[in-house]
Amino acid sequence: MRLSKSFIKTLRDAPKDETARNGALLTRAGYIHKEMAGVYDYLPLGLRVIENIKGIIRGELNALGCQEVLMSALQNPEPWEKTGRFSDAEVDIWFKTEVASGGLLGLAPTHEEPITEMLKSYISSYKDLPLYVYQFQTKFRNELRAKSGILRGREFLMKDLYSFHASEEDLDKFYAEVEGAYARIFDRLGLGADTFETFASGGIFSKYSHEYQTFLPVGEDTVYYNEDKSAVLNKEVYNDEVLSDLGVAGQKFSETTAAEVGNIFKLKFKYSEPLGLKFGDENNEQKTVYMGCYGIGVSRVMGVIAEKFADDKGLVWPETVAPYKYYLVAIGDDAAKLADELYAGHEEEVLYDDRDVRPGEKFADAELMGIPYRIVISGKTLEQSAVEIADRATGESKLVGIEEVKNLLTK
Amino acid sequence: MRLSKSFIKTLRDAPKDETARNGALLTRAGYIHKEMAGVYDYLPLGLRVIENIKGIIRGELNALGCQEVLMSALQNPEPWEKTGRFSDAEVDIWFKTEVASGGLLGLAPTHEEPITEMLKSYISSYKDLPLYVYQFQTKFRNELRAKSGILRGREFLMKDLYSFHASEEDLDKFYAEVEGAYARIFDRLGLGADTFETFASGGIFSKYSHEYQTFLPVGEDTVYYNEDKSAVLNKEVYNDEVLSDLGVAGQKFSETTAAEVGNIFKLKFKYSEPLGLKFGDENNEQKTVYMGCYGIGVSRVMGVIAEKFADDKGLVWPETVAPYKYYLVAIGDDAAKLADELYAGHEEEVLYDDRDVRPGEKFADAELMGIPYRIVISGKTLEQSAVEIADRATGESKLVGIEEVKNLLTK
Numbered sequence: 001m002r003l004s005k006s007f008i009k010t011l012r013d014a015p016k017d018e019t020a021r022n023g024a025l026l027t028r029a030g031y032i033h034k035e036m037a038g039v040y041d042y043l044p045l046g047l048r049v050i051e052n053i054k055g056i057i058r059g060e061l062n063a064l065g066c067q068e069v070l071m072s073a074l075q076n077p078e079p080w081e082k083t084g085r086f087s088d089a090e091v092d093i094w095f096k097t098e099v100a101s102g103g104l105l106g107l108a109p110t111h112e113e114p115i116t117e118m119l120k121s122y123i124s125s126y127k128d129l130p131l132y133v134y135q136f137q138t139k140f141r142n143e144l145r146a147k148s149g150i151l152r153g154r155e156f157l158m159k160d161l162y163s164f165h166a167s168e169e170d171l172d173k174f175y176a177e178v179e180g181a182y183a184r185i186f187d188r189l190g191l192g193a194d195t196f197e198t199f200a201s202g203g204i205f206s207k208y209s210h211e212y213q214t215f216l217p218v219g220e221d222t223v224y225y226n227e228d229k230s231a232v233l234n235k236e237v238y239n240d241e242v243l244s245d246l247g248v249a250g251q252k253f254s255e256t257t258a259a260e261v262g263n264i265f266k267l268k269f270k271y272s273e274p275l276g277l278k279f280g281d282e283n284n285e286q287k288t289v290y291m292g293c294y295g296i297g298v299s300r301v302m303g304v305i306a307e308k309f310a311d312d313k314g315l316v317w318p319e320t321v322a323p324y325k326y327y328l329v330a331i332g333d334d335a336a337k338l339a340d341e342l343y344a345g346h347e348e349e350v351l352y353d354d355r356d357v358r359p360g361e362k363f364a365d366a367e368l369m370g371i372p373y374r375i376v377i378s379g380k381t382l383e384q385s386a387v388e389i390a391d392r393a394t395g396e397s398k399l400v401g402i403e404e405v406k407n408l409l410t411k
Numbered sequence: 412m413r414l415s416k417s418f419i420k421t422l423r424d425a426p427k428d429e430t431a432r433n434g435a436l437l438t439r440a441g442y443i444h445k446e447m448a449g450v451y452d453y454l455p456l457g458l459r460v461i462e463n464i465k466g467i468i469r470g471e472l473n474a475l476g477c478q479e480v481l482m483s484a485l486q487n488p489e490p491w492e493k494t495g496r497f498s499d500a501e502v503d504i505w506f507k508t509e510v511a512s513g514g515l516l517g518l519a520p521t522h523e524e525p526i527t528e529m530l531k532s533y534i535s536s537y538k539d540l541p542l543y544v545y546q547f548q549t550k551f552r553n554e555l556r557a558k559s560g561i562l563r564g565r566e567f568l569m570k571d572l573y574s575f576h577a578s579e580e581d582l583d584k585f586y587a588e589v590e591g592a593y594a595r596i597f598d599r600l601g602l603g604a605d606t607f608e609t610f611a612s613g614g615i616f617s618k619y620s621h622e623y624q625t626f627l628p629v630g631e632d633t634v635y636y637n638e639d640k641s642a643v644l645n646k647e648v649y650n651d652e653v654l655s656d657l658g659v660a661g662q663k664f665s666e667t668t669a670a671e672v673g674n675i676f677k678l679k680f681k682y683s684e685p686l687g688l689k690f691g692d693e694n695n696e697q698k699t700v701y702m703g704c705y706g707i708g709v710s711r712v713m714g715v716i717a718e719k720f721a722d723d724k725g726l727v728w729p730e731t732v733a734p735y736k737y738y739l740v741a742i743g744d745d746a747a748k749l750a751d752e753l754y755a756g757h758e759e760e761v762l763y764d765d766r767d768v769r770p771g772e773k774f775a776d777a778e779l780m781g782i783p784y785r786i787v788i789s790g791k792t793l794e795q796s797a798v799e800i801a802d803r804a805t806g807e808s809k810l811v812g813i814e815e816v817k818n819l820l821t822k
Contacts, residue, residue, distance in 0.1 A: 005476060007478060007530070007542045008533070009533060033529050033532065035482075035485070035486075035487055035525065036485070036487045039483045041480060041482045041483055042480060042481040043480050044478045044479060047479055047480060050481075065416060067417060067455045068458055069453060069455060070452065070458050071446075072566050073549060073551075074446070074506075074551070074566045076447045076450075095509075095510075095516075096508060096509075097506040097518065098506075098507075099506075100554065101448070101555055105447075105506075107518075114446065114452070118452060121422065128418065131418045140484075142508075143511065144511045144512055145512070154510070155483050
């Protein structure tokens, strides 16, 4: 992308009501635009980050045999009434709206009910099981307060996966596979070192569920962890009984704040029972389907990565999610000629700052935008038949020969 | 995709209330699932068609220098009140919802107001113009009746492009470029031969706007066309004054029904004026930005293609949008061995029907699903070191040598 052709520019100020660091930085760097508290637009750079995050998740889930769908946002109350969840007393974050032909619809805050209902058309026999269905879909939650930038949205993007099984053993087996996939996903997102599978309340159907918590100063959750972080517990289950249950009683635990980036949950019959999702087993007996659900907050992950790695100069994206890998700056006409040449054919990995502004402004924008590698070509580097490549994360820079750079770009 | 691993199966019946042919066929073939009138889920096959349509549109728009964003669905009334369009009297298809912190939000039926408002942060000088911003976004329209399958949605997917210019000449120039891109898009979607740029009412800011109408028996619009179809007019502007205006007075016109798959519109100051989107010109005088908008109904296009090409056996997809190019069937163990070999590495182009069902059922499903080419391997074809390839559209089939098929798949 040539920056001169893009409408993106960095802004001096974020909106006055943007108190969250991720929201302010992402706005100033030209990734998002705030519509209202908890509701954001994704500008070209931001949308590329979102798509990169989705790509990593999609790849890992497809490898498990998961199938992608897209459910509707508008929700017929009927299946939700069967589980009691259309009631505002039960679920207090519904957006509801009247439909012209009469009656009330909801905006999906999650999709267990419609997906369970839908699969009644597709599951009838044990031969149809197991199956794993996921989507990337906008969720709507009528939060009273939403002051955490894209960490807590009234409208946000989520990956939600649902699994369907003939037996509890099969659910357990797949649950473990998802744990593996989640570890790989958070590693690839650059969050692996600080993201922990965390024991949380399992509700009435499981002893525990698991959250994926990224340790983060501005995280809204409180978690406790032991010395080697082999046991991490949400505050809600941090008590003697659970510690003893997990065999970690007597160990030293510390408290920290964290942001929940994902969760996985053995639903068992929680939705399949009230909605009547059944299958005929080998003896043609009707049995209720076992279910699991597995979420990752896609837009929240983007906010967590922004918060986690940012420094006083701006954003710092891991290569895997960065909108572009290289930020290209040329100083002088000869340099521009080489820059044009390097850029050609690499529009998807190079953000070429060809604007008619001072180099200092370009350097500052490269840092604010957090592009992993900044390539600078100048008279000085050309004297050595080289370009300068600076690493945004470490700040280190080195001269790299022109032919070598061409090889870097072509791969 | 191995069909044995997919939850997709063809259904004998569509929902009883599904009176539209596109809705019924797409449901029976496993592409969509009806949530309620005008609201559908996209199953794996359907989502692939949607993504193919988006890919064609995205490619043509990016080639014009358009930049992709994603605006929010939830709408703050403020900018809409400035244009008068938050009023139900003015726009009668709003879904509105109360936000917990107080006040009313809308669900975007279109995005002129928020995108104009947003760009006030990014446009200040003539140097920032022109710019072209588009998105693929779910639109919500509270239609009283929605009985046309995915041809008319209460929740539907649209591509909306907005252009911003310093002068009317520049708007006209880009408008013509979009006309070219739209012609290429509808050609690539397989609708080129039956889709016509159609004169329609331009409202108060332009004499005419242009719709893209696909001639279709179940289309909801009525259009008039002359013998060589060089002039096509929406019923609303089919009168003597307009015919004379267009220099086609006295020609013979015929009436037909059509579905509107796109529209393009010179908005000029319609939104930029009330919302105050201005730029400083070369003399630093503040001027109002010229705007254009350009829509394509993505999910509607899917429905139109379904309606247009379907025959009595089911769907018929053009190759460019088909979820898979080949439907692979093996009859017998030796055939299955070769099928496994052909399938390996081609999961994205081959839908491999490896289910344990009769060949006749597989053939019927291949036809209902409308996959462009059916490859059948049997003892009989193997005797001739060949496979049979049948063309879904023409019904013609031929024997193709095994090595030749491998080449077809590898490209």
